[in-house]
Amino acid sequence: MAMPQSAAPLPHFGAFEAPAGWRAIDFISDLHLQPxxxxxxxxxxxxxxxxxADAVFILGDLFEVWVGDDARHEGFEHRVVEVLKDAAGRRSLAFMAGNRDFxxxxxxxxxxxVTALPDPTVLRAFGExxxxxxxxxxxxxxxxYQRFRxxxxxxxxRSDFLARPLAERRALAAHIRAASLQHQQRDGRPETWADLDAGATVQWMRAAGTPLLVHGHTHRPATQELAPGFTRHVLSDWELDDGGSPVRAGVLRFSAHGLQRMAPSCGPALDSTP
Structure with missing residues (x-):
């Protein structure tokens, strides 16, 4: 049973105004990058x-786990940093923290x-x-989870955790992740996990003055009407390695033509996206 809306007080809404010259923005989330x-x-x-696209907005859980910015100097994390730095020289990048990489x-x-996006943020672009x-x-x-969060x-x-040595933080994160995986296995597929509370979500949308919502987290890509005049677009998670899970990766592109789902771009010769 969903909790009453009063359990989710209205947050502060950040704001982002897209430059007039932008033609398209890509939304992605839940890549859970890991070695x-x-x-x-x-x-x-x-x-x-x-x-x-002129910009890519990453709406959380880019990393499977992030134990602190000092991890960026070595190993797999450094490889991701190099990709982000290269991409930021080509187009605008923005990042919103998820539950894995807050x-x-x-x-x-x-x-x-990369530009930091508060959670939540109202995006104004293409007249929407x-x-x-x-x-x-x-x-x-x-x-x-809400109590843990x-x-x-x-x-x-945050301060107490980041004060620990990096190696200790990595070990603790691995332990927490193992416990989380066991919990997920007990709860079954994402279709059985908790979804956004529809009443509280519409309350946020009304307060923000937005008829459209884009979010990730649930690993259930779909477009749904939550109430008359209020529609949500759920982003796809990216899973291209685990043989036991559906192989998928998706991008939601926003332009003057609206919102369109597509596969990730893979280069001029292979790319089949518009």
């Missing part, structure tokens, strides 16, 4: 290199040339207003 998923990483890198900080984004959010804050039915997002909890 054991090289195909997903390569698809991400290829899309950032070859998309014709510890991404100003140091990483500044080095990569769209509300952008990762989505986890509105999954009110998952009471256990409220604790780990405090400044004190």
């Amino acid at each position: 054991s998923h090289p195909r997903t990483f390569e698809a991400f890198a290829q899309h950032l290199r070859h998309t014709p 510890l991404v900080g100003a140091a990483l984004l500044q080095e990569c040339g 207003q769209i509300l952008l959010t990762h989505g986890d804050a509105l999954c009110l039915e998952d009471v256990e 409220a604790v780990v997002r405090t400044e004190q909890a």
Whole structure:
């Protein structure tokens, strides 16, 4: 049963005004980049290199886990940083934190040339207003997660964690991730996981003055009417490596023609997207 709307107080809505010259914005989320998923990483890198969009907005969970910006100097994290820096020289990039990478900080984004997006943010572009959010804050039915989220997002909890040595943070993150995987296996496929509370979501949209919502987190790509005049577009997760899961990766492109779902760009010779 969904919790009452009063359980999700209205947040502060950030704002982003797209430059008049932009022709298209790509929305992506839930790539969960990690060393054991090289195909997903390569698809991400290829899309950032070859998309014709003027901007790519990453709406959370770019990383499977992020333990602090000092991790950016080595290993797999450094490879991702190099891709972001290269792409930011070609087009605008913006990042909104997800539940897996909420510890991404100003140091990483500044080095990569990426704009920080508050969660939620009202985007104004192409004569429309769209509300952008990762989505986890509105999954009110998952009471256990909301309690956990409220604790780990405090400044004190962040400071305490980031004060630990990097190796210790990596080990702790691996332990937490293993426990999360066990929990997911018990709960079954994403179709059985908690979804956004429809009432609270529409309340956000009304307050923001946006008839459209774009979000990730739930791994259930779809377009749905939540109430008359209020529609949400759920982004696809990216999973190109795990043989036990559906292979998929999707981009939601926003332009003067509206919102269009498509496959990631993969280069001039192979790209089948418009």
